[in-house]
Amino acid sequence: MGVxxxxxxxxxxxxxxxxxxxxxxxxLVRQKDRIQKISFYLIAMGVGIHLAGMLTLGVTxxxxxxxxxxxxxxxxxxxxxxxxxxxQYKFNLKMLGLFAALILSITMLSALVLPDTQAPPNDAxxxxxxxxxxxxxxxxxxxxxxxCGAGILYLLQEKGIKARNPGFFFKRLPSLDFLDDVSHAxxxxxxxxxxxxxxxxFVYAKVLWGHFWSWDFKEVFSLxxxxxxxxxxxxxxxxxxxxxxxAIMTIVGFAIIVFTFLGVNLFLGGHHQEFxx
Amino acid sequence: xxxxILIGINxxxxxxxxxxxxxxxxxxxxxxxxTLKQHPGIKEILIFSTCNRTEILYVASRSGTVDTLITFxxxxxxxxxxxxxxxxxxxxxxxxxHHLFRxxxxxxxxxxxxxxxxxxxxxxxxxxxxxxxxxxxxxxxMHKSFSVAKKVRKETGxxxxxxxxxxAAIELANKIFSDLSTKTxxxxxxGEMAELAVEHLISHNVGQIRVxxxxxxxxxxxxxxxxxxALGFEERVDALTEVDIIISSTGATxxxxxxxxxxxxMKKRKYRTLFFIDIAVPRDIDPKINQLSNVYxxxxxxxxxxxxxxxxxxxxxxxxxERFVSEAVIKFRQWLDSLAIVPTIKAxxxxxxxxxxxxxxxxxxxxxxxxxxxxxxxxxxxQAIATRAIHDPIMFLKxxxxxxxxxxxxxxxxxxxxxxxLENQ
Numbered sequence: 001m002g003v004x005x006x007x008x009x010x011x012x013x014x015x016x017x018x019x020x021x022x023x024x025x026x027x028l029v030r031q032k033d034r035i036q037k038i039s040f041y042l043i044a045m046g047v048g049i050h051l052a053g054m055l056t057l058g059v060t061x062x063x064x065x066x067x068x069x070x071x072x073x074x075x076x077x078x079x080x081x082x083x084x085x086x087x088q089y090k091f092n093l094k095m096l097g098l099f100a101a102l103i104l105s106i107t108m109l110s111a112l113v114l115p116d117t118q119a120p121p122n123d124a125x126x127x128x129x130x131x132x133x134x135x136x137x138x139x140x141x142x143x144x145x146x147x148c149g150a151g152i153l154y155l156l157q158e159k160g161i162k163a164r165n166p167g168f169f170f171k172r173l174p175s176l177d178f179l180d181d182v183s184h185a186x187x188x189x190x191x192x193x194x195x196x197x198x199x200x201x202f203v204y205a206k207v208l209w210g211h212f213w214s215w216d217f218k219e220v221f222s223l224x225x226x227x228x229x230x231x232x233x234x235x236x237x238x239x240x241x242x243x244x245x246x247a248i249m250t251i252v253g254f255a256i257i258v259f260t261f262l263g264v265n266l267f268l269g270g271h272h273q274e275f276x277x
Numbered sequence: 278x279x280x281x282i283l284i285g286i287n288x289x290x291x292x293x294x295x296x297x298x299x300x301x302x303x304x305x306x307x308x309x310x311x312t313l314k315q316h317p318g319i320k321e322i323l324i325f326s327t328c329n330r331t332e333i334l335y336v337a338s339r340s341g342t343v344d345t346l347i348t349f350x351x352x353x354x355x356x357x358x359x360x361x362x363x364x365x366x367x368x369x370x371x372x373x374x375h376h377l378f379r380x381x382x383x384x385x386x387x388x389x390x391x392x393x394x395x396x397x398x399x400x401x402x403x404x405x406x407x408x409x410x411x412x413x414x415x416x417x418x419m420h421k422s423f424s425v426a427k428k429v430r431k432e433t434g435x436x437x438x439x440x441x442x443x444x445a446a447i448e449l450a451n452k453i454f455s456d457l458s459t460k461t462x463x464x465x466x467x468g469e470m471a472e473l474a475v476e477h478l479i480s481h482n483v484g485q486i487r488v489x490x491x492x493x494x495x496x497x498x499x500x501x502x503x504x505x506x507a508l509g510f511e512e513r514v515d516a517l518t519e520v521d522i523i524i525s526s527t528g529a530t531x532x533x534x535x536x537x538x539x540x541x542x543m544k545k546r547k548y549r550t551l552f553f554i555d556i557a558v559p560r561d562i563d564p565k566i567n568q569l570s571n572v573y574x575x576x577x578x579x580x581x582x583x584x585x586x587x588x589x590x591x592x593x594x595x596x597x598x599e600r601f602v603s604e605a606v607i608k609f610r611q612w613l614d615s616l617a618i619v620p621t622i623k624a625x626x627x628x629x630x631x632x633x634x635x636x637x638x639x640x641x642x643x644x645x646x647x648x649x650x651x652x653x654x655x656x657x658x659x660q661a662i663a664t665r666a667i668h669d670p671i672m673f674l675k676x677x678x679x680x681x682x683x684x685x686x687x688x689x690x691x692x693x694x695x696x697x698x699l700e701n702q
Contacts, residue, residue: 175452
């Protein structure tokens, strides 16, 4: 029963995300602030209902609903949606909604289409360290995803200005400085959360298996992504890697994260595989 | 139709030297209005003066007022009529209304679509209200002009695009930097072009200003004017590490900033963005600099391209805006016509007759026992009551006193009996 209710709520959330995406596409062309506001409220409503759905699922299975690929995707979408609401509230970067709505729609579509195989209950997926690890990693990834979104917007705006032919996006996007600032703020937040997520993961591994590090593929790639962002932040501070270079790095970094999230488990195996079957 | 007249000069009819001489500050406007309202031929009057125009809009109650105003201008501005009368345009009635609406909607501006004009007109209107020289007609006319302007701004893309070189440069700067007030601008060359650019930038709240020029004296003079700092011409390269926007307009035949210099400077400034605006011909800034990351170089042709594409878009929007203005003029004209005595009395009669007939029909339909002659008698009686009731107001309206402001009373009458329903829709 609880699973059914939860899934219905997720489907409603998906519909809201898709409507919001449609709204943002209209906004892209027509540039009416009212359309942007409506689209934003659609996402906000979607996130609220999505959260209710995930809570229902969580209560039903008495644990975090990240037991299989479908649930993990749904959780990733929820994290991105919630993080987007915060970033939008803080920076009001109107066009970022288009990116968020697109990613949310795609992620939720795959979560609804893929077979939802019930995983057998596993006591390993319990405990405060596990919860912290999962939530921090998802939140961090969401922030880094939005950094990538802002990075893409930066590159679109920069391309026109550099080519001395300010085109379609010139009026629709804010200044380069602002886009860079948003991207940077997202990276800093995401990196901080990711670091905490990795640390709690190590602690959890120590508690569960007795050792911090076990050369699991996902561990290796996660640390790889962490290094990309660490280097990026360092270079920004000391070698002035801002603007275009930084924007490209956010896209590379996020690609590694997406691969770590999906690819590693699908192709390479390891003890994280459980979550993404 | 009341005798609405607009006389004025603008950037199309007069050079800046003449416009300067005829411009009015707020205090001067107030004083002028106080003087002019004493004149028996002027019922309502308003003066608006910006850097591009000086216009006087008024309602005349007799002929010969144009000459009065020309004499007044000549006297108060110490300028002989022969100097400015050829540049003067005199528009009457519908033409005057049309002109005012176009000006408010920024269709008559030097830079069509620029947003400041509406604020300037509102200020002129407030000044006239303060001096007590704006009454029924001008009040209504000015408010109509504001609403047309708002409609044009809201429903056409006329204000969206920058259509002058320096405006385009500022728009670009705003899309590169998020906050111009924290940025420093360096002027290379202290010529007239540079001055113009800086004036624009200052009005957009740019941070600090540096001026570098081959002749140091000129740099100092210009820097002083804009509260900036003068730099020696040799210092320009070192300054690249601390300034953000460079506007170059020197007469040099060779590049005054080379790619190598910028490359080194970028490293020192940790690749914080640099924006070069090169308005010199031949160019001052090596175009190769644009290839460096986080550096943007726009020369005069690039800016012209930006402006040209904006102008093209804007022209399509202008057609739409002109239509809004014409519509508003027609509606305003209809209102003006209705302000005449005969239509007002007619409207009042029609309204009363309508009410009486409606109420009679309603009552008589319940009184089926009455014979037809009785019903007719009742109808006649109610009609007579209505006619009597409005007899005095109509007599009052018909009595056109010599110095009474008819438009004021007609307007009150129309509002009192709510006769303007059609026009207000």
